Amino acid sequence: MTQRRILVTAALPYANGPIHIGHLVEYIQTDIWVRYQKLAGNRCVFLCADDTHGTAIMIRARQEGRSEEQVIAEMQQRHERDFAGFEVGFDHYGSTNSPANRQLCGQIWQALRQKGMVSERAVTQLFDPVAGTFLADRFVKGTCPVCKAPDQYGDNCDRCSSTYGPHELIDPVSTLSGAKPELRQAAHLFVELERLHPFLDEWTRSADHLEPEVSNYLHGHFLNKPLRDWDVSRPQPYFGFEIPDSPGNCWYVWFDAPIGYMASTWEWCQRHGENFDLWWRDPGTEIHHFIGKDIMYFHTLFWPGMLHSAGLQLPTKVHVHGFLTVGGQKMSKRTGTFVKAETYLRHLDPAFLRYYYATKLSPSLNDLDLNLSEFASKVNSDLVGKVVNLASRTARFVKQTGLSATYPDDEALFARGAAAGDEIAAAYEACDFGRAMRLVMELADRANPYVESNAPWTLSKDPAQAGRLQDVCSVALNLFRQIVVYLSPVLPRLARQADELFGVPIRNWRDAASPLVGTPVATFQHMLQRIDPKDIQAMIEDSREKELDATSATPAAAGATTVPQDTEEALLAEPLQPTILIDDFAKVDLRVARVLAAEDVPDAKKLLKLTLSLGGEVRRTVFAGIKAAYKPEQLVGRLVVVVANLAPRQMKFGLSEGMIVAVGPGDKDVFLLGVDSGAKVGQRVH
């Protein structure tokens, strides 16, 4: 069998937040695949890095009054600690803010220049004089120059669908500082991706680089029309690398992020005396990227385009996975299902999640659901009840004697297990881990009845049966070890524990094909605790963002009770805005209103249609995106706060004449503002 040379990456986590169980779907999936490849005897290197550049990091650093370098250094430390906690075994973990990355960005940039792929043109852009930075389209709001709709983002109008530049907005406002932006010109650099259209058309369709679903999506959404030039520069200030031949400009974060894969490789090569070109310039190397479906666009169009232009090896395959849901719902901080890696590790064994994800993973980009009760029962019955139990119930009988010197007759159980190896291997290779786990559990389901029918506990009572007892236990323990070999990509710690039990390390997939004979057996140690549902509950509680009711929020009323621990997460997600004057606030006419009627808008996924009374005969119709959070009947009669002087907006389902105010990130986490009793309809908020 020839040894393959395989380079594997998982997407670079952004240095703006901690790792959570959603991220872990990808890192666990990738780690399992890598461990399988290594066990199969292939040369495989697993590389990753923190993604550190961009406006978000710059803003955050300013907000926290420290340097970007301090922010990303701290986050990288946390990321690496979390990954280690889940046994995600990178061969190297770098950072996009590294000298190696800067240099490689420069090389690829040079190549793009030489191919004439880069064009420069002046972009007139709005500049925020208070924040001292140019404003990306989404950081500017104003009135649509075409239809005069207010409160539109800088790139296109929601109301009339016309597209324009942010400088064309009427009365633009920076969402960063609230300042009135100035018009400034800056030279931007563009990669003319359309010139690679024929290449990308071909690449995305050929050689199994992508699952058909992914390929179809790309052809339906992007490749069916000319590809737009890609703006890859950002004027300073910007946290990133300055472009050598374009002083004052940095590469956009999505330009240098994927190059981070190569930079991480380069650093790994330096440390291990490896030849970088062998990994990125040699057609004998396979390159596999594992990513989430949200970043398909960058990895299947821009990235291959960059590599192609620079004469580097293209990805062999881009593996795309879906998102995590918990109990069929999006992860939510309110319900405690937004579980950070470090929180999980405080309560549960990482092996549980690795196994559970493995049973759920397939090559498809469908979302994957974590069902907490299924999680507990699957881990407990499969791993503890079936697999570990095999060793737990037999090892002590052969502690004195060790395994039989020749492998006994076992009704061909071991041979059948060995024969299943190819099919299980194929499932791992195809990233169909769910299938691999099912096949392995079939082996465990056959092994326990063997123990049952040969009853070692009965044999142990009769000294004349000592040889028979040793044989039966040798079979059970070899079946156990065979299963552990097959599970070891998923459960590396269990493999190490088996190594200790048998004193013979599992090194290769083929270790499942030949039984151990004549070797000693150590004292059996517990390998996995069962999941106690209480621990899951505690983890969820720990993850739940505490809701404050009016009494506990008031120190006087709270009395001697403990002060709630409010985290800073919400503030970090949405930083405080710059100071405004009272006149600015006075422009917003907030009024108390009563919901007279609330009805579902059947064709809308997010909207409810509300009829509000501002007192007397003054009525307003408002469409509010709160369908997931409130039922119409819950709303009728209650008081809400409405922006009464917001310009009406034409929506698909009718005219919306205002906006009711609420907090929360959206979807189910939306909380309407109310007023304490005594307030009257129509009164203004001062």
Place this chain on the structure above:
RNA sequence: GGGCCUGUAGCUCAGUGGUUAGAGCAGGGGACUCAUAAUCCCUUGGUCGGGGGUUCGAAUCCCUCCGGGCCUACCA
């Protein structure tokens, strides 16, 4: 509204033209007592979302309708 995915036992899912549709978990009955109240045996349970078509034969292929999910749009 558009694109993609999906619908099989109470739950999670196998099963892409060929005997009487399977597994695990859960439920019921029994056994064992080595093992982390684990395990083993027996067992209940399905008009394979509905309808139509192709075929000697359909869970599987085609059409259509219905339900669910994701993306997108309408929105925060």
